[in-house]
Amino acid sequence: MREPIIERAFETLEPSPNTRAALQARVEAAYEARPRSLWLEWLNVLRGRPLVNGAWATAAALVLFVATPLSALPLALLPPRAAQVQARPSSPLKPAPRPLSAPRRTAPLPARR
Amino acid sequence: MFIAFAALDAGPPEAPADDGEVEQLVRAARVGNAQAARRLYALHVQRVFRVVRPFCATEAAAEDVTQDAFADALGNLSRYSPRPGARFVGWLVTLALNRARKQHARGQRTEAHEASTLEQLAGAAEGEALEERVLLKRTLLAALAELSPRDREVVTLYFGAELSAAEVATATGVSAANVRKICERASASLSQRLRGPAAA
Known part of the structure:
Protein backbone atom coordinates (compact mmCIF):
# COMPACT_ATOMS: atom_id res chain seq x y z
CA MET A 1 0.00 0.00 0.00
CA ARG A 2 2.99 2.28 0.55
CA GLU A 3 3.68 3.75 -2.87
CA PRO A 4 7.20 5.03 -3.58
CA ILE A 5 5.96 8.41 -4.78
CA ILE A 6 4.08 8.98 -1.52
CA GLU A 7 7.14 7.98 0.49
CA ARG A 8 9.26 10.37 -1.59
CA ALA A 9 6.73 13.14 -1.05
CA PHE A 10 6.77 12.61 2.72
CA GLU A 11 10.56 12.71 2.65
CA THR A 12 10.36 16.28 1.38
CA LEU A 13 8.74 17.23 4.70
CA GLU A 14 11.86 16.28 6.63
CA PRO A 15 13.89 19.11 8.14
CA SER A 16 17.11 20.16 6.49
CA PRO A 17 20.40 19.21 8.23
CA ASN A 18 20.79 22.81 9.44
CA THR A 19 17.31 22.81 10.92
CA ARG A 20 17.94 19.40 12.46
CA ALA A 21 21.16 20.58 14.09
CA ALA A 22 19.50 23.71 15.46
CA LEU A 23 16.61 21.63 16.76
CA GLN A 24 19.00 19.17 18.37
CA ALA A 25 20.76 21.96 20.25
CA ARG A 26 17.42 23.28 21.53
CA VAL A 27 16.17 19.82 22.52
CA GLU A 28 19.44 19.04 24.33
CA ALA A 29 19.25 22.32 26.22
CA ALA A 30 15.65 21.56 27.22
CA TYR A 31 16.63 18.00 28.24
CA GLU A 32 19.49 19.23 30.42
CA ALA A 33 17.31 21.93 31.98
CA ARG A 34 14.46 19.58 32.84
CA PRO A 35 13.39 19.63 36.46
CA ARG A 36 14.97 16.74 38.32
CA SER A 37 13.96 15.28 41.60
CA LEU A 38 16.43 13.02 43.36
CA TRP A 39 13.70 10.59 44.38
CA LEU A 40 12.40 10.45 40.84
CA GLU A 41 15.88 9.78 39.51
CA TRP A 42 16.28 6.89 41.93
CA LEU A 43 12.86 5.60 41.07
CA ASN A 44 13.77 5.66 37.39
CA VAL A 45 17.00 3.82 38.13
CA LEU A 46 15.06 1.07 39.85
CA ARG A 47 12.35 1.03 37.21
CA GLY A 48 14.92 0.69 34.43
CA ARG A 49 16.46 -2.56 35.68
CA PRO A 50 14.78 -3.48 38.95
CA LEU A 51 16.84 -6.53 39.86
CA VAL A 52 20.31 -5.43 38.82
CA ASN A 53 20.03 -1.82 39.95
CA GLY A 54 18.18 -2.85 43.11
CA ALA A 55 21.01 -5.25 43.98
CA TRP A 56 23.63 -2.58 43.30
CA ALA A 57 21.76 -0.03 45.39
CA THR A 58 21.38 -2.48 48.29
CA ALA A 59 25.06 -3.41 48.13
CA ALA A 60 26.07 0.24 48.04
CA ALA A 61 23.83 1.05 50.98
CA LEU A 62 25.30 -1.85 53.00
CA VAL A 63 28.86 -0.79 52.26
CA LEU A 64 28.00 2.77 53.20
CA PHE A 65 26.46 1.58 56.45
CA VAL A 66 29.25 -0.79 57.46
CA ALA A 67 32.36 1.00 56.23
CA THR A 68 31.53 4.39 57.66
CA PRO A 69 30.71 5.57 61.18
CA LEU A 70 27.12 5.71 60.00
CA SER A 71 26.26 2.58 61.95
CA ALA A 72 27.38 4.27 65.17
CA LEU A 73 24.71 6.92 64.83
CA PRO A 74 21.64 4.76 65.53
CA LEU A 75 23.54 3.03 68.36
CA ALA A 76 24.34 6.38 69.89
CA LEU A 77 20.71 7.31 69.77
CA LEU A 78 19.69 4.33 71.89
CA PRO A 79 19.43 5.05 75.65
CA PRO A 80 22.28 3.57 77.69
CA ARG A 81 21.42 0.38 79.53
CA ALA A 82 20.94 0.95 83.22
CA ALA A 83 22.28 -1.70 85.62
CA GLN A 84 19.37 -3.67 86.85
CA VAL A 85 19.30 -4.64 90.52
CA GLN A 86 17.78 -7.99 90.93
CA ALA A 87 16.10 -9.15 94.09
CA ARG A 88 17.89 -11.80 96.06
CA PRO A 89 16.31 -15.11 95.40
CA SER A 90 14.46 -16.41 98.42
CA SER A 91 15.81 -19.45 100.26
CA PRO A 92 13.81 -22.64 99.83
CA LEU A 93 14.26 -23.41 103.53
CA LYS A 94 12.61 -20.26 104.64
CA PRO A 95 8.93 -20.80 105.38
CA ALA A 96 6.57 -19.07 103.16
CA PRO A 97 5.03 -15.98 104.67
CA ARG A 98 1.60 -16.41 106.03
CA PRO A 99 -1.26 -14.82 104.29
CA LEU A 100 -2.42 -11.73 105.99
CA SER A 101 -6.03 -12.75 106.03
CA ALA A 102 -5.43 -15.95 107.99
CA PRO A 103 -6.32 -15.67 111.70
CA ARG A 104 -3.34 -15.53 113.88
CA ARG A 105 -3.18 -18.43 116.25
CA THR A 106 -1.86 -17.14 119.42
CA ALA A 107 -1.51 -19.00 122.65
CA PRO A 108 -4.07 -17.96 125.23
CA LEU A 109 -2.74 -15.72 127.87
CA PRO A 110 -2.39 -17.27 131.31
CA ALA A 111 -5.21 -16.39 133.60
CA ARG A 112 -4.46 -13.86 136.27
CA ARG A 113 -4.58 -14.98 139.70
CA MET B 1 27.09 6.38 42.57
CA PHE B 2 24.37 7.70 40.31
CA ILE B 3 26.87 8.46 37.59
CA ALA B 4 28.20 4.92 37.89
CA PHE B 5 24.69 3.53 37.38
CA ALA B 6 24.13 5.77 34.39
CA ALA B 7 27.44 4.61 32.91
CA LEU B 8 26.45 0.98 33.47
CA ASP B 9 23.33 1.57 31.45
CA ALA B 10 25.11 3.16 28.49
CA GLY B 11 23.44 2.45 25.18
CA PRO B 12 25.11 1.00 22.14
CA PRO B 13 27.43 3.38 20.27
CA GLU B 14 26.23 2.43 16.79
CA ALA B 15 22.89 3.19 15.21
CA PRO B 16 20.36 0.71 16.50
CA ALA B 17 18.65 -1.44 13.96
CA ASP B 18 15.83 -3.00 15.89
CA ASP B 19 13.30 -2.17 18.57
CA GLY B 20 15.26 -4.01 21.26
CA GLU B 21 18.13 -1.59 20.92
CA VAL B 22 15.74 1.35 20.99
CA GLU B 23 14.33 -0.01 24.25
CA GLN B 24 17.87 -0.23 25.59
CA LEU B 25 18.42 3.43 24.65
CA VAL B 26 15.16 4.38 26.33
CA ARG B 27 16.26 2.66 29.55
CA ALA B 28 19.60 4.43 29.43
CA ALA B 29 18.06 7.84 28.76
CA ARG B 30 15.60 7.26 31.57
CA VAL B 31 18.42 7.12 34.13
CA GLY B 32 19.99 10.30 32.79
CA ASN B 33 22.26 9.12 29.99
CA ALA B 34 22.42 12.19 27.74
CA GLN B 35 24.16 10.31 24.96
CA ALA B 36 21.31 7.83 24.74
CA ALA B 37 18.80 10.69 24.70
CA ARG B 38 20.74 12.32 21.86
CA ARG B 39 20.70 9.07 19.92
CA LEU B 40 16.95 8.68 20.43
CA TYR B 41 16.46 12.19 19.10
CA ALA B 42 18.63 11.54 16.04
CA LEU B 43 16.77 8.32 15.29
CA HIS B 44 13.27 9.74 15.47
CA VAL B 45 13.40 13.43 14.60
CA GLN B 46 12.64 12.94 10.92
CA ARG B 47 9.58 10.83 11.54
CA VAL B 48 8.27 13.20 14.19
CA PHE B 49 8.79 16.18 11.92
CA ARG B 50 6.98 14.45 9.06
CA VAL B 51 4.00 13.86 11.34
CA VAL B 52 3.94 17.35 12.77
CA ARG B 53 4.55 19.36 9.60
CA PRO B 54 1.13 18.91 7.92
CA PHE B 55 -0.57 20.31 11.05
CA CYS B 56 1.56 23.44 11.29
CA ALA B 57 1.34 26.58 9.22
CA THR B 58 5.05 27.11 8.89
CA GLU B 59 8.35 25.31 9.24
CA ALA B 60 9.12 27.37 12.34
CA ALA B 61 5.88 26.29 14.01
CA ALA B 62 6.67 22.65 13.17
CA GLU B 63 10.13 23.08 14.68
CA ASP B 64 8.62 24.45 17.88
CA VAL B 65 6.13 21.59 18.14
CA THR B 66 8.88 19.03 17.46
CA GLN B 67 11.14 20.59 20.06
CA ASP B 68 8.38 20.65 22.68
CA ALA B 69 7.40 17.07 21.91
CA PHE B 70 10.98 15.82 22.28
CA ALA B 71 11.59 17.82 25.44
CA ASP B 72 8.37 16.42 26.89
CA ALA B 73 9.08 12.85 25.83
CA LEU B 74 12.74 12.73 26.87
CA GLY B 75 11.99 14.42 30.18
CA ASN B 76 9.17 12.01 30.98
CA LEU B 77 10.43 8.69 29.74
CA SER B 78 9.12 7.02 32.89
CA ARG B 79 5.62 7.48 31.47
CA TYR B 80 6.49 5.19 28.57
CA SER B 81 5.99 1.52 29.34
CA PRO B 82 7.05 -0.89 26.62
CA ARG B 83 4.36 -3.34 25.62
CA PRO B 84 4.27 -5.93 22.86
CA GLY B 85 3.03 -4.27 19.70
CA ALA B 86 3.53 -0.73 21.03
CA ARG B 87 6.85 0.66 19.90
CA PHE B 88 8.59 3.71 21.30
CA VAL B 89 8.14 5.56 18.03
CA GLY B 90 4.37 5.11 18.31
CA TRP B 91 4.34 6.67 21.77
CA LEU B 92 6.60 9.50 20.64
CA VAL B 93 4.67 10.46 17.52
CA THR B 94 1.40 10.29 19.46
CA LEU B 95 2.81 12.86 21.88
CA ALA B 96 3.93 15.01 18.97
CA LEU B 97 0.59 14.63 17.23
CA ASN B 98 -1.26 15.74 20.35
CA ARG B 99 0.87 18.87 20.52
CA ALA B 100 0.35 19.52 16.81
CA ARG B 101 -3.42 19.08 17.26
CA LYS B 102 -3.40 21.66 20.05
CA GLN B 103 -1.44 24.09 17.94
CA HIS B 104 -3.80 23.49 15.02
CA ALA B 105 -6.83 24.02 17.25
CA ARG B 106 -5.37 27.31 18.44
CA GLY B 107 -6.18 28.68 15.01
CA GLN B 108 -2.91 28.35 13.20
CA ARG B 109 -4.34 26.77 10.08
CA THR B 110 -2.15 24.97 7.64
CA GLU B 111 -1.40 27.07 4.64
CA ALA B 112 -1.34 24.77 1.68
CA HIS B 113 0.48 27.27 -0.48
Missing part, protein backbone atom coordinates in the same frame (compact mmCIF):
# COMPACT_ATOMS: atom_id res chain seq x y z
CA GLU B 114 3.11 28.28 2.00
CA ALA B 115 6.14 29.74 0.37
CA SER B 116 8.46 26.75 0.46
CA THR B 117 11.65 28.43 -0.48
CA LEU B 118 14.62 26.69 -1.91
CA GLU B 119 16.56 27.56 1.25
CA GLN B 120 14.26 25.34 3.29
CA LEU B 121 15.20 22.40 1.14
CA ALA B 122 18.80 23.43 0.63
CA GLY B 123 19.88 20.57 2.84
CA ALA B 124 18.75 18.01 0.30
CA ALA B 125 21.36 15.86 -1.32
CA GLU B 126 23.31 17.55 -4.05
CA GLY B 127 22.24 16.78 -7.57
CA GLU B 128 18.65 16.28 -6.58
CA ALA B 129 16.09 18.39 -8.38
CA LEU B 130 15.23 20.91 -5.71
CA GLU B 131 12.42 22.41 -7.69
CA GLU B 132 10.78 19.04 -8.03
CA ARG B 133 11.08 18.52 -4.29
CA VAL B 134 9.54 21.91 -3.61
CA LEU B 135 6.69 21.11 -5.94
CA LEU B 136 6.16 17.69 -4.38
CA LYS B 137 6.13 19.19 -0.92
CA ARG B 138 3.61 21.85 -1.87
CA THR B 139 1.37 19.34 -3.58
CA LEU B 140 1.52 16.95 -0.65
CA LEU B 141 0.72 19.66 1.90
CA ALA B 142 -2.16 20.90 -0.27
CA ALA B 143 -3.54 17.38 -0.67
CA LEU B 144 -3.25 16.65 3.06
CA ALA B 145 -4.93 19.95 3.93
CA GLU B 146 -7.95 18.90 1.91
CA LEU B 147 -8.44 15.71 3.92
CA SER B 148 -10.67 15.62 6.98
CA PRO B 149 -8.74 16.01 10.26
CA ARG B 150 -9.20 12.34 11.13
CA ASP B 151 -8.07 11.10 7.70
CA ARG B 152 -5.12 13.48 7.76
CA GLU B 153 -3.98 12.10 11.09
CA VAL B 154 -4.33 8.53 9.91
CA VAL B 155 -2.54 9.15 6.62
CA THR B 156 0.25 11.15 8.25
CA LEU B 157 0.90 8.52 10.90
CA TYR B 158 0.77 5.67 8.42
CA PHE B 159 2.86 7.19 5.65
CA GLY B 160 4.82 9.84 7.53
CA ALA B 161 5.74 8.00 10.71
CA GLU B 162 5.60 4.60 9.01
CA LEU B 163 3.53 3.07 11.78
CA SER B 164 1.59 -0.12 11.28
CA ALA B 165 -2.20 -0.04 10.94
CA ALA B 166 -2.55 -1.39 14.49
CA GLU B 167 -0.28 1.33 15.87
CA VAL B 168 -2.19 4.03 14.00
CA ALA B 169 -5.41 2.57 15.38
CA THR B 170 -4.03 2.82 18.93
CA ALA B 171 -2.86 6.40 18.39
CA THR B 172 -6.04 7.71 16.78
CA GLY B 173 -8.81 5.54 18.19
CA VAL B 174 -9.89 4.47 14.70
CA SER B 175 -10.19 0.72 14.17
CA ALA B 176 -7.37 -1.01 12.31
CA ALA B 177 -9.73 -2.04 9.52
CA ASN B 178 -10.81 1.56 9.04
CA VAL B 179 -7.19 2.69 9.05
CA ARG B 180 -6.47 0.34 6.16
CA LYS B 181 -9.51 1.57 4.26
CA ILE B 182 -8.63 5.23 4.76
CA CYS B 183 -5.04 4.62 3.73
CA GLU B 184 -6.01 2.70 0.60
CA ARG B 185 -8.37 5.45 -0.45
CA ALA B 186 -5.85 8.18 0.34
CA SER B 187 -3.02 6.30 -1.32
CA ALA B 188 -4.87 6.19 -4.63
CA SER B 189 -5.81 9.87 -4.60
CA LEU B 190 -2.44 11.06 -3.28
CA SER B 191 -0.36 9.11 -5.77
CA GLN B 192 -2.54 10.31 -8.62
CA ARG B 193 -2.16 13.87 -7.48
CA LEU B 194 1.56 13.63 -6.80
CA ARG B 195 2.31 12.05 -10.15
CA GLY B 196 1.12 15.21 -11.83
CA PRO B 197 3.89 17.51 -10.57
CA ALA B 198 6.44 14.71 -10.50
CA ALA B 199 5.89 13.92 -14.15
CA ALA B 200 5.81 17.56 -15.15
